[in-house]
């Protein structure tokens with residue numbers, strides 16, 4: 450079963466507006482902008498918030514979590530530039546929207562989410578959208594997904610006090626990772642790159658606010 454064509458027609462105009470907004474916020478990579486036209490964000494959101502699918506804003510998806518702001522995700526993709534040969538690790542599947550975008554750019558996407566219900570819901574949406582190259586796991590993403598390492602691209606969609614070493618270890622030679630690093634309430638986006646044995650880390654862009662990365666090598670649950 451594919452996406453509902455009537456709902457899609459209803460949302461098409463809003464989607465164009467969102468793309469204009471993303472462009473206004475500085476992402477002008479045509480391939481990336483076209484992806485935001487192809488992937489219908491509303492099918493990834495719970496019914497109650499579907500009308501907000503094409504606002505350039507974080508949207509609540511239940512379980513105290515939020516789907517990230519689309520322009521920020523576009524910014525992520527323009528920095529990481531996944532290619533058709535790349536193997537990607539995503540930490541924090543959430544609603545699965547970024548997973549779908551990554552699936553259209555890369556060879557395979559492995560995505561870890563700690564909340565089972567969100568992972569199951571993302572799986573249904575990804576199936577409805579029709580991507581076949583995503584593998585989802587329920588678990589603690591701060592330890593990565595060793596079985597399928599190394600990864601050319603690692604995307605972390607939750608905020609961490611530091612860069613988990615396990616994730617650095619699972620980057621390929623030439624691999625790059627984006628992760629928000631900082632305090633619980635405000636972070637800086639860090640780009641981590643590996644070349645041979647050399648690992649560099651540099652801030653990209655301004656302050657961001659993500660939900661906390663909760664796990665063995667990040668924040669502990671309940672604190673904060």
Ligand code: SAH
Nearest residue numbers: 516517541543544562563590606662663664
């Ligand atoms: N890109 C997603 C972002 C969701 S918010 C979207 O747009 O929907 C971040 C997600 O990270 C939440 O769903 C949260 O449950 C998850 N998360 C937090 N800590 C995690 C961990 N240690 N491992 C895996 N997922 C985690």
